[in-house]
Amino acid sequence: xxxxxxxxxxxxxxxxxxxxxxAATTLARAFQDDPLFVYLIPDPVxxxxxLLVILQVMVRYGVLxxxxxxxxxxxxxxxxxxxxxxxxxxxxxxxxxxxxSLLTKLSGRTIARLWRFNASTAPLQRRLTRLPHxxxxxxxxxxxxxxxxxxxxxxxxxxxxVDREHLPCFLDTQNANNVAIYQHFGxxxxxxxxxxxxxxxxxxxxxxxxx
Ligand SMILES: CC(C)(COP(=O)(O)OP(=O)(O)OC[C@H]1O[C@@H](n2cnc3c(N)ncnc32)[C@H](O)[C@@H]1OP(=O)(O)O)[C@@H](O)C(=O)NCCC(=O)NCCS
Numbered sequence: 001x002x003x004x005x006x007x008x009x010x011x012x013x014x015x016x017x018x019x020x021x022x023a024a025t026t027l028a029r030a031f032q033d034d035p036l037f038v039y040l041i042p043d044p045v046x047x048x049x050x051l052l053v054i055l056q057v058m059v060r061y062g063v064l065x066x067x068x069x070x071x072x073x074x075x076x077x078x079x080x081x082x083x084x085x086x087x088x089x090x091x092x093x094x095x096x097x098x099x100x101s102l103l104t105k106l107s108g109r110t111i112a113r114l115w116r117f118n119a120s121t122a123p124l125q126r127r128l129t130r131l132p133h134x135x136x137x138x139x140x141x142x143x144x145x146x147x148x149x150x151x152x153x154x155x156x157x158x159x160x161x162v163d164r165e166h167l168p169c170f171l172d173t174q175n176a177n178n179v180a181i182y183q184h185f186g187x188x189x190x191x192x193x194x195x196x197x198x199x200x201x202x203x204x205x206x207x208x209x210x211x
Contacts (some may be wrong), residue, residue: 012157015068023078026186030140036174039200040113043093053105062095077141082133084132128204131168134162136171155185169207179203
């Protein structure tokens, strides 16, 4: 059941707790070949299962402390946004979002890689985002629905709101293909690096506040 309908010209729907698994399933399919998750979980079948575990926690976090949006009751596309007050993820909130399942359901190697990835990106994020900002935690579209405007619809909805609030927006990506898409929506690269001990590239992108 869809919990909160936002009547809006963008037809964007805000999801609640009862849609966590459905939203995580869409994101898991979208991120199956994402460079970060290929690095974290090289085996494709293990990755499919682990992605659902990780993304259920992330979507629940978004529902509890931010906003999770989709395009229709079919949940073809999902965004997870964290607002200025909660843009940096907290350990206790992660636990309240079911984060312990990461320890019990993921392999030791995946947890170690996730830990190393966070250890190198969290300080970067803190340094680059000193002002209040919205954080785009995840955006993903079901593979069968990609390149049909679903991501654009979700992004435009939130970016117009962020602009009305005169706030900047931050995101990071490990996928070179996405950099140009985000530039198309007004983000600029503020940091480009390689995650130490891996071949994983990392781009931090900021969309400046409008006056
Ligand atoms: C990245 C992703 C979310 C894009 O979703 P999508 O629904 O296919 O995107 P859309 O069809 O809405 O297109 C988005 C816009 O980017 C534009 N765009 C696409 N490729 C572009 C490129 N190489 N350069 C510039 N603009 C580009 C499109 O023209 C479109 O602009 P428009 O709305 O003004 O016409 C989707 O491919 C996906 O889920 N990928 C896997 C998961 C992922 O990588 N998520 C992001 C992690 S950081």
